[in-house]
Amino acid sequence: MKTDQARRRLLAGLGATLGLAAAGLPLGGSASRARVVVVGGGFGGAAAARALRQFAPDLEVVLVEPSAVFRTCPFSNLYLGGLRSFGSLGHHYGYLQRRHGVRVVRSSARAVDPERRQVRLVDGTRLGYDRLILSPGIDMRWDALEGYDQTAAERLPHAWKAGPQTRLLRRQLQAMDDDGLFLMVIPDNPYRCPPGPYERAAMVAHYCRRHKPRAKVLLLDAKDAFSKQALFEQGWREVYGERIEWVGFSGDGEVVRVDANQRIVETAFGNRHQADVINVIPPQQAGYIARQAGVTDRSGWAPVKAGTFESRLVPDVYVIGDAAVAAPMPKSAFCAHSQAGVTAAAVLASLAGREPPEPAWLNTCFSLIDSDYAISISGQYRLRDGEIQEVSGGVSPLQASQEFRRREAEHARDWYAAMSHAIWGA
Amino acid sequence: MRTGNSGGQRAAAATTEGALGAVALGLALLPGVAFAERVPVATLAHGCIACHGAATTDRDPSIPPLAGHDADVLLQLLRGYAEEDPAESTSMHRLTRGYSDQELAELARHFAEQEQ
Amino acid sequence: MGWTLHRLAMLLAFLLLPAAVVTAEKPAWQQLDAARDWLGGEEPASGGLRIELPLVSEEGMSVPLEIRGGELGNSEAPIREIRVYALGNPDPDVLGLRLDPALGRADFSTRIRLDESQTVLVLARDASGRFLAAEQPVRVANSGCLARSDEPVDAPMGAPRVAVPDPFPGAGEPGEVRTLILHPMETGFREGPDGKPVARRIIEDFSAELDGETVLSARFHAAVSANPYLAFRLAPRADGELRLHWRDETGEEREAYREVRVGSGE
Ligand SMILES: Cc1cc2nc3c(=O)[nH]c(=O)nc-3n(C[C@H](O)[C@H](O)[C@H](O)COP(=O)(O)OP(=O)(O)OC[C@H]3O[C@@H](n4cnc5c(N)ncnc54)[C@H](O)[C@@H]3O)c2cc1C
Numbered sequence: 001m002k003t004d005q006a007r008r009r010l011l012a013g014l015g016a017t018l019g020l021a022a023a024g025l026p027l028g029g030s031a032s033r034a035r036v037v038v039v040g041g042g043f044g045g046a047a048a049a050r051a052l053r054q055f056a057p058d059l060e061v062v063l064v065e066p067s068a069v070f071r072t073c074p075f076s077n078l079y080l081g082g083l084r085s086f087g088s089l090g091h092h093y094g095y096l097q098r099r100h101g102v103r104v105v106r107s108s109a110r111a112v113d114p115e116r117r118q119v120r121l122v123d124g125t126r127l128g129y130d131r132l133i134l135s136p137g138i139d140m141r142w143d144a145l146e147g148y149d150q151t152a153a154e155r156l157p158h159a160w161k162a163g164p165q166t167r168l169l170r171r172q173l174q175a176m177d178d179d180g181l182f183l184m185v186i187p188d189n190p191y192r193c194p195p196g197p198y199e200r201a202a203m204v205a206h207y208c209r210r211h212k213p214r215a216k217v218l219l220l221d222a223k224d225a226f227s228k229q230a231l232f233e234q235g236w237r238e239v240y241g242e243r244i245e246w247v248g249f250s251g252d253g254e255v256v257r258v259d260a261n262q263r264i265v266e267t268a269f270g271n272r273h274q275a276d277v278i279n280v281i282p283p284q285q286a287g288y289i290a291r292q293a294g295v296t297d298r299s300g301w302a303p304v305k306a307g308t309f310e311s312r313l314v315p316d317v318y319v320i321g322d323a324a325v326a327a328p329m330p331k332s333a334f335c336a337h338s339q340a341g342v343t344a345a346a347v348l349a350s351l352a353g354r355e356p357p358e359p360a361w362l363n364t365c366f367s368l369i370d371s372d373y374a375i376s377i378s379g380q381y382r383l384r385d386g387e388i389q390e391v392s393g394g395v396s397p398l399q400a401s402q403e404f405r406r407r408e409a410e411h412a413r414d415w416y417a418a419m420s421h422a423i424w425g426a
Numbered sequence: 427m428r429t430g431n432s433g434g435q436r437a438a439a440a441t442t443e444g445a446l447g448a449v450a451l452g453l454a455l456l457p458g459v460a461f462a463e464r465v466p467v468a469t470l471a472h473g474c475i476a477c478h479g480a481a482t483t484d485r486d487p488s489i490p491p492l493a494g495h496d497a498d499v500l501l502q503l504l505r506g507y508a509e510e511d512p513a514e515s516t517s518m519h520r521l522t523r524g525y526s527d528q529e530l531a532e533l534a535r536h537f538a539e540q541e542q
Numbered sequence: 543m544g545w546t547l548h549r550l551a552m553l554l555a556f557l558l559l560p561a562a563v564v565t566a567e568k569p570a571w572q573q574l575d576a577a578r579d580w581l582g583g584e585e586p587a588s589g590g591l592r593i594e595l596p597l598v599s600e601e602g603m604s605v606p607l608e609i610r611g612g613e614l615g616n617s618e619a620p621i622r623e624i625r626v627y628a629l630g631n632p633d634p635d636v637l638g639l640r641l642d643p644a645l646g647r648a649d650f651s652t653r654i655r656l657d658e659s660q661t662v663l664v665l666a667r668d669a670s671g672r673f674l675a676a677e678q679p680v681r682v683a684n685s686g687c688l689a690r691s692d693e694p695v696d697a698p699m700g701a702p703r704v705a706v707p708d709p710f711p712g713a714g715e716p717g718e719v720r721t722l723i724l725h726p727m728e729t730g731f732r733e734g735p736d737g738k739p740v741a742r743r744i745i746e747d748f749s750a751e752l753d754g755e756t757v758l759s760a761r762f763h764a765a766v767s768a769n770p771y772l773a774f775r776l777a778p779r780a781d782g783e784l785r786l787h788w789r790d791e792t793g794e795e796r797e798a799y800r801e802v803r804v805g806s807g808e
Contacts, residue, residue, distance in 0.1 A: 051472060189600045194685070224604060224769065249604075250724060250769035252703060268720055269705040299597050327600045327683035334476055341472030360465045360524075362473035364517050378517040380473075380524030382465075388683070392524030396516070408516050410488035415477045418489065422479035 033060045034351050037119050037129040039109045039289055041065030041093060043072075043333040044135030044321030047340035047423045049102045056348050057101070062127060064119065065093065066108045070424070071162035073193065074333050075416055080159075080170050081203030082210070083371055089162055095425030109136075112293035114314045131347045134295065134302075135321040135336065136287025137161070138192050141300065144283040145185075145258060152260035156278040160192060172277045173207060179214035183275035185255045185265060186221040187283045190301070192322050192331045194227040195377070197281055198246075199367035202232070205240040206370060218275065219246045220267065222254040227330075228367065228377055228395055235369035235405075255280075286323035293317060301325045306388050308346035308356045309339055316350075318343050328390055329381055334363045337419060359383055363393075366412035373402075374409035467532045470525070474533065497538035504530040570663040570677040574627055574634055577665060586665060586675035591621075593664050593676045602656040602682040604767045611648025611666055611674075614641065615714060615777060619670040621648040630660025631765050632731055638761035645757055646716030646777025653767040655729070656682050699745070699790055700724025700769075702798045706776075706784060709805035716775035719750070723788050723796060729764040745770055745790045752802065753782040778802050 038049045041063055049063040069090040078084040096102045107121040112132065119127045140158060142149045148156070159169040173182065182204050186197045201217050208215040225248070226232070236244045247253035257266040264274045285291070285300030295302040295311040302319040303312045309324055311317045320343050321336035329335045338361040346356040364378040379393030396408060478492045492500070507515055508522035508530065522530070571577040571586055594608040607626070614620035620643050626636040636654050648666070656662070659681045666674040700723060707717035723745065730742025748760040748770070758774055776784070784800045 055468060188606075190598075223601075224767075225601070249771075250722060252722075269703045269722070297597065303597075325598055327598050327681075328685040330685055337476050338473055341469055345466060345469055357469060358465045360469055360473065362476065362521060364477065364521070376517055378520040380521050382524070390685075392520060392522075394520035404516070407488060411477070411516060414487045414489040417487075418479040419476050422475045 033058060034130045035060040035062065035128065036131045036133065036347055036351075037127050038063045038133045038135065039119065040135040040137060040287070040321070041067070041070055041104070042135060042137050042321065042336070043419075043423065044137075044336035044340050045133065046070070046093070046096060047337040048133050048135060048320060048344050050096055050100050050423060050425075051341050051344035052347065053100045053102055055344055059348070059351075060103070061101075062103045062105060062129075063093070063096070064105045064107055064109050064121065064127070066106060068092065068106060071166070072333070072416075072420065073160070073162045073196070074419075076159070076162040076166045077196070077200045077203040078368060079166060080173065080200065081206040081368075083203070083206070083368070086167060086170075089166075091420055091424035093424065099425055109289045110292075112289065112314075112317065114293070114317060117316065129316075130351060131316050131318065133318045133320060133343060133347065134287075134290050134293065134323060135319070135340070136289045136323055138284040138322050138331075139287050139291075141283045141285050145280070146256060147258040147260060148280055148282055152258065153280070155260040156258060156263070156280045158281055159279060160196075160281050160284070169277070169279055173204060174211070176212060176215060176276045178212050180212060180216075180276035181274075182208070182215060182217045182277045183265065183273060183279070184217070184219045185258070185278065185280040185282075186219060186223070186226075186253075187281055188222040188249075188254075190327065190331065191281070191284050193365075194330050194332075195232070195365055195367045197221075198226060198228070198232045199369075200279070201244050201246075202236060202240070202367070202369045205236070205243045208243065209240065215243075217244045218273065219244070220253045220255050220265065220273065221246060221248050224248045224250050227365075228375055230398055231375040231396055232367070232369070234398060235373060235375060239370045239373060284322075286319075290319055290323045295319050296323075299325070306386060307359050307383050308350075309343045310346070310350075318347060326388060329361060329363060329379070329388060330365065332363055332365050333419065334365060334415075335361065337423065338362050361388070364415065366408065366415060368409060368412060369405075370409075372409050373405040374412045375405070376408055376411070465529065467529075467536045470529055470533055471536050474537075492537040493540035495538055497534045500537060501531055501534035504534060569675070570627075570629055570661045571665060571675050574629055574663065576634060577625075577627055577663060580625060580665065580667075581673055584673050586673035588675055591664060591666050591674040591676045593662065593678055595662055595678050595680050598681045598683055599656065600683060600685045602658070602684055604653045605656050605680065605682075607652050607654050607662065609648070609650040609664055611650075613646070614643040614648055615646055617668075619668040619672060621666045621668050621674070623667045624648065624650070625665050626654070627663040627665075628654065628656055628660060628765050629663060631655070631657050633764055635763040636662075636765040637763065640759045642755070642757040644752060644755070644777060645775050646714065647775040649716075649775050651771070651773040653771050655765045655767055656680055658682055697724065697726060699788065699794050699796055702786065702788065702796050704786055704798050704800055706800045706802065708801075709803040710776070710778055711805055713779050713804050714777050716777040718773055719776050719784070720771070720773040721748075721750075721786055721798075722769060722771045724769050725788075725790060727762075727764065727766060727768045727770060731764070743791055745788050747787075747789045748772065749787045750774070750776070751785040751787070752776065752778060776802075778804055780804060 038045045049061050052061045071089045075084050093104045097104050109119050110122045111120040117129050157165045157169040159165045204217050252267045252269040254268040255265045256268050266272050286296050286302050290296050290302050295314050297303050302324050304319050304324045309318050309320050311319055320339040322331040342359040349356045361381040366374050366376045368374050375396040377395045379390045381388050382391045477489050507518040511519040592610040599605045611621045624639040627634045628636050661677050661679045663677045703722045705720040710717040725745050728740050728743040734740045744764050745762050750758040782802045784802050787797045789795045
């Protein structure tokens with residue numbers, strides 16, 4: 001077939017032009033092939049590994065990820081609301097490995113050595129790379145909110161990484177008194193999933209409607225405006241009446257101190273709120289390995305070249321997903337997947353010594369208000385004057401039929417199924 | 427637009443995608459030429475599959491899979507979304523407006539060439 | 543470690559290059575008439591004045607700005623006046639501040655509007671008449687995800703919010719005073735849903751008096767974000783009373799009083 005010939009020619013070309021991965025690696029990489037190492041098996045990393053193998057089936061792709069099961073943040077709010085099981089959030093790497101020939105190494109990257117082009121794993125193994133893609137997601141900034149550290153998070157969960165924290169928050173919600181107060185602390189931009197807290201509020205209210213009919217949900221926000229605000233406020237009111245109350249920065253919503261033992265939070269203007277369940281979403285930064293590798297700046301996030309997401313600070317290291325500064329693209333799973341496709345193409349071009357192909361990115365974030373009521377925001381992004389710009393996009397209309405909202409809720413479910421299939425294949 | 431889709435067919439589609447990938451990226455076909463002006467169809471298609479990638483539910487999906495449709499039919503639909511905002515459209519109008527007509531045509535052809 | 547040198551080289555390549563480009567450009571104060579007028583031919587020194595802004599802002603409507611001008615009490619030439627400019631806004635004036643040494647430190651936090659990616663310039667004049675400058679470029683990547691509604695806000699000036707340390711840490715020790723007042727700060731630059739420009743209406747003046755002595759007076763321009771927020775330091779020597787006062791263009795006024803208690807400072 002013509003395509004096969006073309007592919008062989010491409011790969012032969014790759015082999016000839018490349019400085020190959022450092023020799024003598026425990027994984028025994030063949031010296032005739034290029035190796036791309038991907039750190040992080042979440043939305044960005046797993047999607048990048050898969051796209052690389054699809055675009056260039058002979059490329060050696062190594063994916064480093066410590067967990068055997070990846071739990072998605074998307075739809076973890078639905079789990080809190082009782083619309084999804086915890087199990088349904090889990091995805092495995094077997095298909096990526098068997099079907100797509102991605103080499104999955106179950107470990108954590110501890111350090112990056114850009115000079116030797118090596119990633120060192122926690123067990124001391126060194127993995128050589130020709131190109132490195134980091135998609136480590138976020139870490140909490142434990143020093144940013146007084147009184148909120150890892151110990152405090154065991155009492156006041158963030159549940160902003162899906163896993164034990166999500167289950168803890170669900171258990172606390174279930175154990176809450178019928179007339180209890182669920183309080184959420186929401187940070188200023190930028191943070192993972194701009195509409196996430198507000199979808200969570202709806203899902204908590206959804207749970208309470210059935211199980212805690214007298215409970216209230218109070219949102220204390222460090223911002224004066226938020227994603228899809230008018231749509232959320234309308235949806236909350238229509239579906240949950242007065243149950244959800246939002247207090248923005250100007251209403252004294254910025255929390256400056258928390259007391260985990262007494263379950264009290266204090267705001268910038270000195271108001272104190274006690275609650276039965278407190279969900280603190282703290283300020284965030286790029287995952288540890290990005291900071292260690294030297295790809296982050298003083299903001300804690302990784303500045304990248306707009307067309308490829310190659311780091312501006314360390315060559316041949318690409319950063320995608322939440323860890324990267326991709327504004328105006330939001331930190332969403334959809335964007336992480338989209339960036340993975342563009343960056344996979346850019347990495348292949350770079351290996352072949354070519355200019356990167358022109359990029360195009362997409363995003364759509366669905367937010368569930370009720371089991372049959374969703375709203376969404378979409379955007380398409382292109383490179384204009386060297387910067388990422390939104391070229392088309394929009395949000396769900398404020399005036400829409402029940403049928404429209406119901407269809408968007410169905411789209412949300414289909415998106416989740418398609419997206420996880422497109423990444424983990426199951 | 428409704429299509430059924432079975433597991434076996436999906437696997438076949440995945441293989442085709444793989445083989446087409448390198449070519450679709452324009453890497454192999456344009457040796458020595460800078461190809462910075464056009465977005466490779468593989469990049470464009472990667473965006474679509476985030477929602478249209480697979481029908482993993484046994485019911486009729488509300489988002490149809492795209493593989494194996496007639497290219498002209500697909501293109502007409504896409505143009506329709508790009509030009510106006512039909513009542514049955516939720517996100518499609520917001521997104522398709524951002525593509526050139528040539529890109530829409532390439533996408534239609536790309537998905538038509540894939541097996542269902 | 544073997545790659546420290548390598549890293550250094552990369553830092554040089556990646557950091558110095560853009561920096562070189564920036565310094566090749568004129569400093570911000572030279573690019574702005576208003577700034578040059580105030581300087582009156584003086585060249586401002588850099589250093590002694592720091593500002594903090596996000597490198598990238600996803601929402602230009604409300605960009606946090608911090609000004610760090612150092613000690614006032616023990617300084618020979620404490621900062622007396624500060625002016626903030628946004629070079630790319632339709633009206634580059636943002637904020638003006640007159641300081642009394644009773645503040646203890648020339649440290650401020652506020653939130654400002656940036657129309658687009660641009661440089662923010664802060665100039666300060668100290669008691670000896672010397673000028674200081676600090677500037678920082680901010681990339682504004684307004685995310686559609688965070689777009690606010692265009693509805694004009696027709697609310698009157700709201701009740702002020704004030705937080706003072708209780709007590710202040712010790713006699714002459716600075717503590718942070720936070721102030722906020724609900725007000726639309728309508729810029730006059732935007733169109734309402736009917737396509738007509740929404741009439742400008744902003745708070746113009748703010749002042750803080752400690753026992754009748756003005757310790758801070760501020761001039762707000764349209765680029766101060768809606769619901770103006772201003773945090774400053776105050777270093778009272780003894781117990782007393784703090785009066786805060788706001789006045790908007792239409793002449794409407796609000797005031798707030800807070801008791802000031804000074805701790806033992808142990
Ligand atoms: C409650 C909530 C709801 C959300 N809902 C949506 C939604 O509906 N739609 C949407 O598009 N987005 C949603 N998001 C956002 C989405 O979760 C993130 O944007 C997405 O996960 C980002 O992908 P990523 O690859 O950057 O990071 P992640 O998906 O978090 O993946 C990072 C991976 O890297 C691994 N890792 C980290 N460090 C290392 C290391 N040193 N070595 C090896 N591996 C490492 C981690 O184990 C993890 O598996 C939601 C987020 C939250 C919190």
